[in-house]
Amino acid sequence: MPATVLAETIAVEPVFVAVCEQHPLADRDEIELADLAHEPWALTPPDGAGWPDCFLVACEQAGFTPRVLYTVSDAGPLREMVATRRAVSPCQAVFAAGDGVLVKPLAGDPIQIRHLLACRRDGPLAAAFDELLRLAREAYWAYAARRPQYQAWLRGHDSAHRVGSKR
Secondary structure (H helix, E strand, C coil): CCCCCEEEEEEEEEEEEEEEEECCCCCCCCCHHHCCCEEEEEEEECCCCCCCHHHHHHHHHHCCCCCCCCCCCHHHHHHCCCCCCCCCCEEECCCCCCEEEEEEEECCCCCCCEEEEEEEEECCCCHHHHHHHHHHHHHHHHHHHHCCCHHHHHHHHHHHHHCCCCC
């Protein structure tokens, strides 16, 4: 970060995968990324911070190039594509399951998302940065607490390295 920017990590979250509840791998507790090599994929657009490049690198390391058929920026159409088995999609661990969509961990935790809070050091938010960071972490973990698939994953993994975790 430039010296002019205050930045702290709110949380580090694994990337999971959204699959149709009738998907052949739906009964697994976690899915190997390589086992999805022949699937059609739906991705969210580039975010300017390394997505989807980190996903593409993880796929390459797993031995394949994903067949990305869709780029979707809204969760509604993405959910519909997954539920109707037109695609699978990487997703945040806090992505809601339901309506024909299952959210599964990727085996080995090959991709992580870092949620950051940032502001200019000379900006109006700098004086309240520590309080904003505390509130952002509380909000993240309160939201994450409502995602059973993520909570189960956290119980089975060493989450001490997850910044802002109360675990």
